[in-house]
Amino acid sequence: MTAMGHDAPAGDLRLADLTKRFGAFTAVDDLSLTIPQGSFFALLGASGCGKTTTLRMIAGLEEPTSGQVLLGDRDIARLRPYKRPVNTVFQSYALFPHLDIAENVAFGLRRRGIRKVDDQVQRMLSLVQLDGYGRRRPAQLSGGQQQRVALARALINHPQVLLLDEPLGALDLKLRRQMQIELKRIQTEVGITFVHVTHDQEEAMTMADTVAVMNAGRIEQLGAPADIYEFPATAFVANFLGQSNLLAGEAAGSAGREVPVSAHGGRFSVPAGRARADRGPVYLGVRPEKLHLAGSADQVPSGHQHVDGVVTDASYVGVSTQYLLRTSWGSELSVFVANSGTHGQVPVGTRAVAYWDPRHAFLLRREPGEDDRTTPVLDEPVGASS
Amino acid sequence: MTALAHVPTGQSTASSPPPAARSGRYRFLPYLLLLPGAAWLFLFFALPLLQLAAASLYDPTGSLATGYAMTWAFSNYPEALQAYWPQFSRSFLYAGIALVLALLMGYPLAYAIAQKAGRWKNLLLVCVVAPMFTSFLVRTLAWKTILSDNGWVVGLLRDIHLLGPDGRLLATPVAVILGLTYNFLPFLVLPLYASLERLDYRLLEAASDLYASPVQTFRKVTLPLSMPGLIAGTLLFFIPATGDYINAELLGTPNEYMIGNVIDSAFLVRLDYPQGAALSFLLMAAILAVVFVYLRKAGTDEVL
Ligand SMILES: Nc1ncnc2c1ncn2[C@@H]1O[C@H](COP(=O)(O)OP(=O)(O)OP(=O)(O)O)[C@@H](O)[C@H]1O
Ligand SMILES: [Mg+2]
Numbered sequence: 001m002t003a004m005g006h007d008a009p010a011g012d013l014r015l016a017d018l019t020k021r022f023g024a025f026t027a028v029d030d031l032s033l034t035i036p037q038g039s040f041f042a043l044l045g046a047s048g049c050g051k052t053t054t055l056r057m058i059a060g061l062e063e064p065t066s067g068q069v070l071l072g073d074r075d076i077a078r079l080r081p082y083k084r085p086v087n088t089v090f091q092s093y094a095l096f097p098h099l100d101i102a103e104n105v106a107f108g109l110r111r112r113g114i115r116k117v118d119d120q121v122q123r124m125l126s127l128v129q130l131d132g133y134g135r136r137r138p139a140q141l142s143g144g145q146q147q148r149v150a151l152a153r154a155l156i157n158h159p160q161v162l163l164l165d166e167p168l169g170a171l172d173l174k175l176r177r178q179m180q181i182e183l184k185r186i187q188t189e190v191g192i193t194f195v196h197v198t199h200d201q202e203e204a205m206t207m208a209d210t211v212a213v214m215n216a217g218r219i220e221q222l223g224a225p226a227d228i229y230e231f232p233a234t235a236f237v238a239n240f241l242g243q244s245n246l247l248a249g250e251a252a253g254s255a256g257r258e259v260p261v262s263a264h265g266g267r268f269s270v271p272a273g274r275a276r277a278d279r280g281p282v283y284l285g286v287r288p289e290k291l292h293l294a295g296s297a298d299q300v301p302s303g304h305q306h307v308d309g310v311v312t313d314a315s316y317v318g319v320s321t322q323y324l325l326r327t328s329w330g331s332e333l334s335v336f337v338a339n340s341g342t343h344g345q346v347p348v349g350t351r352a353v354a355y356w357d358p359r360h361a362f363l364l365r366r367e368p369g370e371d372d373r374t375t376p377v378l379d380e381p382v383g384a385s386s
Numbered sequence: 387m388t389a390l391a392h393v394p395t396g397q398s399t400a401s402s403p404p405p406a407a408r409s410g411r412y413r414f415l416p417y418l419l420l421l422p423g424a425a426w427l428f429l430f431f432a433l434p435l436l437q438l439a440a441a442s443l444y445d446p447t448g449s450l451a452t453g454y455a456m457t458w459a460f461s462n463y464p465e466a467l468q469a470y471w472p473q474f475s476r477s478f479l480y481a482g483i484a485l486v487l488a489l490l491m492g493y494p495l496a497y498a499i500a501q502k503a504g505r506w507k508n509l510l511l512v513c514v515v516a517p518m519f520t521s522f523l524v525r526t527l528a529w530k531t532i533l534s535d536n537g538w539v540v541g542l543l544r545d546i547h548l549l550g551p552d553g554r555l556l557a558t559p560v561a562v563i564l565g566l567t568y569n570f571l572p573f574l575v576l577p578l579y580a581s582l583e584r585l586d587y588r589l590l591e592a593a594s595d596l597y598a599s600p601v602q603t604f605r606k607v608t609l610p611l612s613m614p615g616l617i618a619g620t621l622l623f624f625i626p627a628t629g630d631y632i633n634a635e636l637l638g639t640p641n642e643y644m645i646g647n648v649i650d651s652a653f654l655v656r657l658d659y660p661q662g663a664a665l666s667f668l669l670m671a672a673i674l675a676v677v678f679v680y681l682r683k684a685g686t687d688e689v690l
Contacts, residue, residue, distance in 0.1 A: 061591050082594045082598055082599055090595075094591065096589060096607060107596045107598075153596070154596075
């Protein structure tokens with residue numbers, strides 16, 4: 001039997017109050033979201049937050065504890081996996097060891113009763129740059145090659161929804177970029193809805209129309225990559241997607257178009273439109289690249305706000321230099337200064353002030369008692385690599 | 387049995403030569419270790435086999451009392467076959483039917499234990515093996531009681547008219563085949579279990595994600611991946627079942643006798659050693675031929 005409506009317009013993919021519990025543990029917690037037809041949706045989140053479980057429920061491999069999976073206006077949540085116009089690129093590849101690469105790729109076509117598959121298989125293999133590998137067995141390929149076979153095996157079916165569970169994780173940077181471009185091209189050309197799970201923020205931001213950041217089974221924020229990055233909704237998102245300097249402070253309601261904040265003895269303000277909370281304990285957040293360094297407070301341009309400190313670390317990473325500035329109360333702020341050649345390097349040990357334009361700051365809700373959250377420089381900032 | 391490993395593991399090219407010749411002191415160690423086993427095989431397998439081969443060519447007119455003369459009597463073979471071809475073909479027929487029955491029961495059983503049993507797995511495995519803790523003979527005798535004319539099985543079958551009022555199970559081909567099926571079932575189930583246990587359920591999920599219905603998933607993924615176990619189990623079942631004589635002896639009548647019974651009586655009752663030996667070799671050759679054809683067919687991927 002042919003799976004229904006393979007070339008029919010699909011409609012949006014909607015998850016409604018989707019919940020999955022394993023015993024007492026809630027892996028996916030009341031998830032609701034709409035993924036427009038033909039869009040590229042990226043799901044980001046820490047390990048174990050429920051990304052794979054969500055994909056499995058869409059694919060039909062996991063039965064939701066409650067909630068609906070709708071494709072167009074059809075509820076497919078109770079449909080068997082092989083009846084869904086959905087294909088998956090599995091995190092573990094799951095290639096069939098007893099079939100050669102060509103037959104692995106052709107598997108879905110053959111099951112739908114399509115006889116002439118050779119041309120399509122050839123095209124798919126060359127798309128993932130595996131020409132000539134058709135007669136090999138999966139065990140004879142490298143991890144990255146196997147991953148590309150998994151990709152080809154799912155893509156060849158032109159499903160209405162393609163679920164990708166870290167499909168490029170095993171590839172080197174160059175190949176990964178090429179595959180990203182190919183994937184994006186296919187997605188726009190064929191109009192398949194992509195749901196893409198990745199740990200690579202850059203991948204998510206460059207490829208996706210919409211990014212959702214998941215945490216402990218819930219979606220913390222969903223939106224266009226730039227919107228999420230520029231104005232995160234929660235402290236988790238602010239630090240999961242890129243880095244943020246979050247200073248613990250108190251706000252007492254907005255005053256006109258500003259929200260005044262007091263933090264560590266200093267007085268700051270944030271435009272009311274960039275405040276997720278304007279009363280009680282808050283985080284004042286500024287991205288490291290939105291901070292600038294100056295030698296002293298009188299060099300700070302007017303309209304900017306600043307904190308004083310001592311430079312404790314300077315890491316030169318080519319496009320930028322990443323400084324750590326220890327404040328008078330002991331927190332360390334990250335400051336990224338682009339190496340545009342207009343400033344010299346600031347030596348470690350010098351006193352400096354970090355300043356920012358208040359329009360680049362944001363205000364987030366804070367649990368009472370939580371202290372500053374400034375992330376150490378662990379990985380490159382989003383967009384820093386070429 | 388290279389065919390058992392027909393799923394490539396990618397090691398064929400990677401295996402490096404063993405560093406045997408490296409140190410002279412241990413060079414002969416592997417052969418030394420081989421010695422006890424080789425000596426055992428030679429004394430108790432190769433020599434008796436030769437002896438048996440010789441016996442199959444003795445002058446058939448001799449007897450234990452007068453002694454046998456070696457006359458290279460190749461005619462022993464066609465004569466034995468001529469006399470006992472019904473028992474011969476019956477052996478293969480009964481073993482074949484029993485094999486089919488055992489597969490129908492054993493495959494689902496092995497599959498359930500391997501993939502679905504969860505924490506009951508070990509207990510179920512013990513249940514499969516447990517009957518072997520008692521002797522083959524005792525178990526078959528127990529079946530004799532169960533299938534007897536006034537046993538409850540026959541009683542029940544008569545009550546529901548599956549058997550006529552005088553119908554019986556004991557001393558029929560049915561009893562012999564049931565006995566064979568029962569007695570050799572574990573030999574089929576255990577290798578199958580080992581194969582299915584290794585089967586990665588994520589491959590089954592991938593298949594169903596790729597539009598394979600449960601039946602197609604079974605045919606295209608489960609079955610090919612369990613082939614090594616299936617082949618091993620089938621052989622372990624079929625070979626001893628074909629040569630068996632206990633089941634026909636205890637559960638059947640001379641009308642159900644298999645070739646094992648004939649060989650048994652040739653050696654122990656009729657004392658016709660040349661004929662017994664010739665029949666033994668014929669059985670061996672026939673089984674080898676069947677196994678060879680089977681492996682040639684089943685050992686390739688195109689079998690299904
Ligand atoms: N079958 C299961 N039984 C019990 N718990 C499960 C099961 N499957 C997943 N979980 C739990 O549900 C949570 C979410 O798992 P999931 O595989 O969705 O994480 P993930 O977001 O994909 O993580 P990763 O990025 O590491 O792949 C985990 O804590 C996991 O331990
Ligand atoms: Mg996962």
